[in-house]
Amino acid sequence: MQLTIEKAETLKEKPEDTKLGFGTLFTDHMFNMDYNPDQGWHNPRIEPYQPMLMDPATAVLHYGQAVFEGLKAYRTDSGKIQLFRPKDNFSRMNRSCRLVCIPEFDEAFALEALKELLKLEERWVPSLFETSLYIRPTVIATDPFLGVRESFTYRYFVILSPVGVYYPGGFNPIKIWVTQNHVRAVSGGVGEAKTPANYAASLYAGSQAHKKGYTQVLWLDGIERKYLEEVGSMNIFFVIDDEIITPKLQGSILPGITRDSVIKLAKHWNLKLSERKISIDELISAHGSGKLKEIFGSGTAAVISPVGEIKYGEQSLTVGDGKVGPISMRLYTALTDIQYGKSEDPMGWVEPI
Numbered sequence: 001m002q003l004t005i006e007k008a009e010t011l012k013e014k015p016e017d018t019k020l021g022f023g024t025l026f027t028d029h030m031f032n033m034d035y036n037p038d039q040g041w042h043n044p045r046i047e048p049y050q051p052m053l054m055d056p057a058t059a060v061l062h063y064g065q066a067v068f069e070g071l072k073a074y075r076t077d078s079g080k081i082q083l084f085r086p087k088d089n090f091s092r093m094n095r096s097c098r099l100v101c102i103p104e105f106d107e108a109f110a111l112e113a114l115k116e117l118l119k120l121e122e123r124w125v126p127s128l129f130e131t132s133l134y135i136r137p138t139v140i141a142t143d144p145f146l147g148v149r150e151s152f153t154y155r156y157f158v159i160l161s162p163v164g165v166y167y168p169g170g171f172n173p174i175k176i177w178v179t180q181n182h183v184r185a186v187s188g189g190v191g192e193a194k195t196p197a198n199y200a201a202s203l204y205a206g207s208q209a210h211k212k213g214y215t216q217v218l219w220l221d222g223i224e225r226k227y228l229e230e231v232g233s234m235n236i237f238f239v240i241d242d243e244i245i246t247p248k249l250q251g252s253i254l255p256g257i258t259r260d261s262v263i264k265l266a267k268h269w270n271l272k273l274s275e276r277k278i279s280i281d282e283l284i285s286a287h288g289s290g291k292l293k294e295i296f297g298s299g300t301a302a303v304i305s306p307v308g309e310i311k312y313g314e315q316s317l318t319v320g321d322g323k324v325g326p327i328s329m330r331l332y333t334a335l336t337d338i339q340y341g342k343s344e345d346p347m348g349w350v351e352p353i
C-alpha cells in the first residue's frame, strides 16, 4: 500500500512541556485508512488533523463497534524518539478487532505508518521527564445503518496528543473505591478487548467514586463479586508479604502491556510473582495481619500508580504507610529509565523512530 502525505498549511502553537495535562491537545496531522469488503484496508494517508464528517446513522455512534489502543513516544536525553513495545499494541488491537468483528489490519504496515506520522510530528514529542506523545490508534464502524450487525466499512485513524502525567497528583498514592453494586465486564464478554463498551460501563461507578473523593474504581469480578479484577484505566498489583500478586487474565481483564512488563521485570529480578485469583477477603485479612505492603496500578497512561488507600463498604484500608512503596518505586524507575532511554533495554522493548 502506498502511503500519501498531505501537509497542514499552518501549524499549531505548541504548549510548554511544563503545562501538559492529559488528552486535551492534538498535533497538526493524523493518519487515516479505510476498509470496505472489495478493497480491504486501503487509501492510507497522513492528513492535517481535522474533524470527521459522519452520517448521524453511522454504526459506531449507535452500537459502539470500535477498538482503540494507547501507546507513547518518548524523547531520550540525546533527543532521539522511541516507542515502547508498539508491536504488542498492534497485536492486541487486532485481538480486540476479532472480539468485536472488525477486520484485522496489517500490523507491520500500521507500525511503519505510525513511524512516518511521528517523523512528521517530531516537534510535538516533549522533552521533560514524565511527558510524552500519547498515541491513540482507533478503528470505528462506518456503515450508515441502524440494523444491529457488524459493519461492512471501517475507518482506522491515529491521533497524537502531547501529555504529562495521567493523574493530576503525579507519581503519588491515589485512593480507590471498590464498588459492590456495579461490574465492568464478565468472562465471555468483551472485557479483554480495548473497546469503548468497557469504558462506558465504568462511567457510572467512576462518577460515584469521584463524588466520594476517590480517584478510581477497583472492580470485582462480575459473577461472584468477590475477586479483584482491574481498575479500568490500569491493571492492579498487590504486594502481600514477599509475594507480588496480579489477577489472572480470564477474559474479563485487559491484558495490559505495562502489566506484562511488570511481570517480566519482577521475574527478571527473581521476585516472587503470581498471576492468580485474589479475593477482597484475602486483601482485608492481609491488611489486618499487617502483611499488605503495597498496591499499585500499571498502564500506559498511568505507568505505575501507587495506591495509598482502598475503600470497601465501610472499611478504609491504608496500604503500608500510605506512601510510595519500594517495589512500586523500583518498577516505576526501571520502566521509565527504559522508556526514556536512561538505561539499557535488556528486554528489547524499545523501538527507535
Ligand code: COI
Residues within 6 Å of the ligand: 069, 070, 071, 232, 233, 234, 299, 300, 301, 302
Ligand atoms: C492507556 O493506559 O493507554 C489507556 O488506554 C487508559 C485510558 C487513558 C483509557
